[in-house]
Amino acid sequence: MADIFEKLVKNYGPIGQHRERAHGYFAFPKLEGEIGSRMKFRGKEMIVWSLNNYLGLANHPEVRKIDADASVQYGLALPMGARMMSGNSNYHEQLEAELAEFEHKEDAILMNYGYQGIMSAIDAICGRHDVIVYDAESHACIIDGLRLHPGHRYVFKHNDMEDFEKQMQRASQLIEKQKTGGILVITEGVFGMAGDQGRLKEICDLKKKYDFRLLVDDAHGFGTMGKTGAGAGEEQGCQDEIDLYFSTFAKSMASIGAFLAGPRVIIDYIRYNIRSQIFAKSLPMPIVLGNLKRLELLKTRPELKEKLWENALKLQNGLKERGFDIGKTDSPVTPVYMKGGVEEATAMVMDLRENYGIFCSIVVYPVIPKGHIIYRLIPTAAHTDEDIKLTLKAFSETKAKLDAGAYKVEAIPDMAENK
Numbered sequence: 001m002a003d004i005f006e007k008l009v010k011n012y013g014p015i016g017q018h019r020e021r022a023h024g025y026f027a028f029p030k031l032e033g034e035i036g037s038r039m040k041f042r043g044k045e046m047i048v049w050s051l052n053n054y055l056g057l058a059n060h061p062e063v064r065k066i067d068a069d070a071s072v073q074y075g076l077a078l079p080m081g082a083r084m085m086s087g088n089s090n091y092h093e094q095l096e097a098e099l100a101e102f103e104h105k106e107d108a109i110l111m112n113y114g115y116q117g118i119m120s121a122i123d124a125i126c127g128r129h130d131v132i133v134y135d136a137e138s139h140a141c142i143i144d145g146l147r148l149h150p151g152h153r154y155v156f157k158h159n160d161m162e163d164f165e166k167q168m169q170r171a172s173q174l175i176e177k178q179k180t181g182g183i184l185v186i187t188e189g190v191f192g193m194a195g196d197q198g199r200l201k202e203i204c205d206l207k208k209k210y211d212f213r214l215l216v217d218d219a220h221g222f223g224t225m226g227k228t229g230a231g232a233g234e235e236q237g238c239q240d241e242i243d244l245y246f247s248t249f250a251k252s253m254a255s256i257g258a259f260l261a262g263p264r265v266i267i268d269y270i271r272y273n274i275r276s277q278i279f280a281k282s283l284p285m286p287i288v289l290g291n292l293k294r295l296e297l298l299k300t301r302p303e304l305k306e307k308l309w310e311n312a313l314k315l316q317n318g319l320k321e322r323g324f325d326i327g328k329t330d331s332p333v334t335p336v337y338m339k340g341g342v343e344e345a346t347a348m349v350m351d352l353r354e355n356y357g358i359f360c361s362i363v364v365y366p367v368i369p370k371g372h373i374i375y376r377l378i379p380t381a382a383h384t385d386e387d388i389k390l391t392l393k394a395f396s397e398t399k400a401k402l403d404a405g406a407y408k409v410e411a412i413p414d415m416a417e418n419k
């Protein structure tokens with residue numbers, strides 16, 4: 001019999017295979033100092049474009065104060081236990097009520113992490129006769145939620161409404177044949193990699209034609225989209241038609257935790273049946289109080305979202321004027337598409353960091369097809385005009401070098417820590 005560990009050390013996986021050269025630099029880098037547009041990386045100041053600190057709340061003085069004060073007052077332990085058993089508090093319920101009101105829903109449930117929260121919500125909602133129809137570019141947490149689903153699922157091509165209808169027809173036929181079960185459609189408000197919005201309005205309009213409920217993961221739209229920042233549903237004028245609205249606190253709120261909002265009876269059902277929350281400790285008090293303060297700022301300081309968008313448009317227009325392909329983004333998420341191999345991409349990233357002081361994330365094969373590179377820039381309210389100017393200049397210069405073949409190297413540069 002094989003040792004179960006044997007295969008693991010033979011193949012460390014698509015990114016892990018590069019770890020000996022990449023660890024601490026291309027993977028698992030350590031950004032140090034106060035969270036903001038400028039941080040330290042290996043002792044050097046960088047303009048950072050990798051953090052989903054959209055509204056700049058991570059370092060807002062009122063946020064820092066409540067985080068510190070609540071930690072002193074309550075510590076990380078309170079309340080102990082799962083919400084259902086002993087870990088509930090008035091503050092947890094207050095945060096749920098405020099989130100529900102902000103999202104125009106009757107009720108909301110807090111989750112410790114978005115990833116396990118959404119997985120477990122899918123598990124709580126869907127039984128073996130139910131069918132899930134979902135967008136092909138859904139986040140890993142949705143895909144893992146599908147893995148827990150014992151029934152059928154149909155995937156539609158990313159944001160392709162023709163294919164969506166095709167899959168809805170298949171799903172509807174199956175339900176008719178079974179004579180039991182329902183359909184849950186899952187998509188995202190803003191897709192975090194390409195920055196394009198899910199076609200929520202068009203999906204909602206199809207409720208007239210098909211019977212289904214809609215769950216939207218709006219991790220990147222919450223706080224960034226819509227007149228009040230309520231998200232992509234508000235932006236597209238269909239918030240009321242979204243049955244279940246989900247967001248993490250890990251992005252605009254610059255915190256930890258997540259929530260799911262919807263009709264009271266359904267949220268109550270989920271509250272009593274969502275395994276990842278029933279069998280896990282509740283969010284500690286400083287996190288809950290910190291999130292209440294962040295939500296207050298998100299709602300009452302529209303200038304933060306305005307600044308985010310001002311910066312996002314300056315960056316995106318600047319890139320387009322310089323001939324860069326930024327795809328179909330209609331959110332602050334800014335992808336920059338280029339052509340090149342994995343080795344070239346890493347050499348370019350190294351040049352950007354070492355010689356231009358620009359820190360951004362890259363996506364390469366096998367996450368995307370061979371020969372393509374995506375640089376992903378996340379503008380925030382904390383970036384300055386100078387940050388944008390220097391970044392545009394750096395991108396123009398490094399792209400010219402990439403096109404001239406200057407980054408053609410044999411292997412990923414060896415930048416691992418502790419060499």
Ligand SMILES: Cc1ncc(COP(=O)(O)O)c(C=O)c1O
Nearest residue numbers: 113114115139141192219248250
């Ligand atoms: C679209 C989307 N959904 C869910 C999550 C997971 O949220 P969390 O970080 O709270 O686990 C993320 C990443 O943070 C995300 O980008």
